Amino acid sequence: MSETLQYIGLGIMSVLNGPELFSIFGIGVPVAIVMLMGGLLTGIAVGATPGLAGPMAMAISLPLLISAFGFTPDALLPVFAFLIGIMKGATLGGAVPAILFNLPGTPDAMMTTLDGHPMAQNGQPKRALRIAQLSSVSGDTFSDIVLFVCAPFLAVIVERYLDLPEKTALLILSISFIAAVMGASVGKGLLSVSLGLIAAFIASGSDLSPRLTMGIPALREGFSLTAAVLGVLIVGEILSTLEELWRNKHALKVKDVENRGAIDGLQRGDIRRIVPYIGRGAVVGTMIGALPGVGSTLAATLSYTLARRRHRAITASEDPQFGTGVPEGIAATEAANSAVSGANLIPVLSLGIPGNAAAVFLILAADSIGGFNPGPAVFTFTENEINPQLVTAFGIFTLMALGNLLNWTVGGSFMRAMGVLAKIPAHYLLPVVLLVAMTAIYFQETSMFAIWTTLGFGVFGFFMRKMQVPVLPFVIAYILAGPIERSAREAFSASGADPWFLFKSPISVAFLVLSLAAPVFLSRGGKKPS
Amino acid sequence: MRRINQNMALGAVIVALALFALFAWVPNDTVSGFVESKRGRLSIGDAMAPGIAFGLMALSGLILLLEARKGDMPGALEQRTFAFLLVALTACAVSFGVMIWAGPLAVAVFGGEGDTYRNLRDTAPWKHIGFVLGGTGLVTTLIALVEKRVTSNAVMIGLAAALALVGVFDLAFDNLLLPPNGDQ
Structure with missing residues (x-):
């Protein structure tokens, strides 16, 4: 217990005692806090802008941050701070255009339009935004607390009970589930998933001669991870949205709401009304968020449906119902979709398995900078010597807690000021974002080949979107391909070249059975939303 | 009906490509096989992981064929999609081409005797010419593509974006090289 408290203290101090950027009245302001604040405000602005999204801002800022802070372990916390700030801010900002203009800034804010926009149309946009902020930050805070408690326990259990074959089977289960x-x-x-694995296997491997290069010299180093991820996730999205706008220029156009003279702002009794719905939404979002690959849209939809049923049961038929602008509807969706973001980091930090796009960029940052490898080994509590990875993990937890504090305080007023961003036409913004993304990738790779590679993966991502082939499994498989192969090779060697090494332990067999069961049983529902 | 056919075609192409890779590409483009023996010890070879991945790809193609037979699946390509992509990619390729060649061309035409772009790639204004022209072109042409006409707004936004990036990154960070100066 004492070493746990010692590590928590070291984690907090690593943020607060980090390098100072400037000082106010003689008190030094650590660079990580400034980066967190910068990321949070960027995230809110990006979330409030239709056509942009948190992962897009994370993707563009990552190469720039790495160029600015370098590849030393000291860069980890400032870079993570900015990315975590974007992640938290974008979740909050996504509600702004959903409420004000019936246009979700992020896909997970879709359900917020159902009650948020009617409330704004009824002349109470500030009330709707305030309820969204309270619910979103409450949900996020709850899931962060679950993350802080569960991730270390899960990692310790994995390290204690799972050996190499079980870890290999667990990685196979994770990509099968996704x-x-x-x-x-x-x-x-x-x-x-299979395409992601294949792309990652090109030019990797243990032989001196790189595999699957088709004799092309440019492929001898393989694809840059950043170029592949940015291309598929960001450039593909930009091309896809531009094509949508090319077909219909007004697809993302906003309409102002009329002010009908109603009393705006939070009303007496609002908080008492929404608290139970926030609680249920936060639990639903956290449970769904802990599963890799299951998005916040599902959490918001499920929470909204449960809340609507509950609301219908306890109110009279003449009372305003869901869909007409009731605070409970906004609370249920915002608490759930925000609770997903913290819980999504449980598999990342404890198992090294990214579950959503934001987690992908955190892993990418750790991979690019070095000195921190998300996975069960991070949570090794040592007594005699300090485990720097564990200090970084508690530093990340500290940043997340501070991010919530900033969201509670300055986040609300900044969010309410961001409504104007929704009016910037997306077809002006997206080409600029493309230029910034390409410039950012060049800063990291210093090669035009990286730009062509990113564009190539962007075209690939564009076609995947058009054919409704999900892009996130590609990226997650690309990231997990190396660890799966490495783990399988080591397990095979350790077993004395036993071809049945994956079937020797009951846990491993259970994971493999679940890997087969997931596609079989989860496909029974027929069509699923992308 | 067209969507079902497209998804069936996708499934068939995926199966065919996966089988080709499994029987032709992987065996011929990996040094070790599925399992290799080194000094009497067996270990997993470099062909194992890609082999399994292409096996999964073939399986996904078969599932797609089955799913397409069962009913309509979302996701389809139209001719207009290809038309858009062709124009957008041409705009990108030309803009990046301008980015690469405008600087060396400017040095060749307006530079002093014996000057090469390689020597001047860290000297203003030469180092900015390619990025500003190419970046402005990229933004302008993509905006014009969506608006279906070239407007002064589009040019101004493109120029402002390129100049802002020069201002923010080239002036603020000594160690960052704007494209294409790292390659020259």
Whole structure:
């Protein structure tokens, strides 16, 4: 227990005692706090802008941050601070255009339009935004607390009970689950996973001569991870949205709400009304968020449906119902979709398995900078010597707690000021974002080949979107391909070249059975939303 | 009906490509096989992981064929999609081409005797010419593509974006090289 408290203290101090950027009245302001604040405000602005999204801002800022802070372990916390700030801010900002203009800034804010926009149309936009902020930050805070408690325990259990074959089987289960739950069909999910694995296996391996290069010299180093991820996730999205706008320029156009003279702002009794709905939404979002690949849209939809049923049961038929602008509807969706973001980091930090796009960029940051490898080994509590990875992990927890504090305080007023961003036409913004993304990738790779590679993966991501093949399983499989192969090679060697090494322990067999069961049983529902 | 056919075609192509890779590409483009023996010890070879991945790809193609037979699946390509992509990619390729060649061309035409772009790639204004022209072109052409006409707004936004990036990154960070100066 004492070493746990010692590590928590070291984690907090690593943030607060980090390098100072400047001082106010003689008190030094650590660079990590400034970066967190910068990321949070950027995230809120990006979330409030239709056509942009948190992962897009994370993708563009990552190469720039790495160029600015370098590849030393000292860069980890400032870079993580900015990325975590974006992640938290974008979740909050996504509600702004959903409420004000019936246009979700982020996909998970879709359900917020159902009651948020009617409330704004009824002349109470500030009330709707305030309820969204309270619910979103409450949900996020709850899931962060679950993350702080669960991630270390899960990691310790994995380290204690799982050996190499079980860890290999667990990684296989994670990509099988992601293939099963994401995308329009299991076939398309599996296709995305297999393509991600194949792309990652090009020019990797243990032989001196790199594999699958087709003799092309440019492929001898393989694809840059950043170029592949940015291309598929960001450039593909930009091309896809531009094509949508090319077909219909007004697809993302906003309409102002009329002010009908109603009393605006939070009303007496609002908080008492929404607290139970926030609580249920936060639990639903956290549970769904802990599963890799299951998005916040599902959490918001499920929470909204449960809340509507509950509301209908306890109110009279003449009372305003869901869909007409009731605070409970906004609270249920915002608490749930925000609770997903913290819980999504449980598999990342404890197992090294990314579950959503934001987690992908955190892993990418750790991978690029070095000195921190998300996975069970992070949570090794040592007595005699300090485990720097564990200090970084508690530093990340500290940053998340501070991010919530900032969201509670300055986040609300900044969020309410961001409504104006929704009016910037997306077809002006997206080409600029493309230029910034390409410039950012060049800063990291210093090669035009990286730009062409990113564009190539962007075209690939564009076609995947058009065919409704989910892109996230591709990226997650790309990241997990190396660890799966490495783990399997080590397990095979350790077993004395036993071809049945994956079937020797009951836990490993259980994971493999679940890997087969996931696509079979999760495909029974037929069509799933992408 | 067209969507079902497209998804069936996708499934068939995926199966065919996966089988080709499994029987032709992987065996011919990996040094070790599925399992290799080194000094009497067996270990997993470099062909194992890609082999399994292409096996999964073939399986996904078969599932797609089955799913397409069962009913309509979302996701389809139209001719207009290809038309958009062709124009957008041409705009990107030309803009990046301008980015690469405008600087060396400017040095060749306006530079002093014996000057090469390689020697001047860290000297203003030469180092900015390619990025500003190419970046402005990229933003302008993509905006014009969506608006279906070239407007002064589009040019101004493109120029402002390129100049802002020069201002923020080239002037603030000594160690960052704007494209294409790292390659020259």
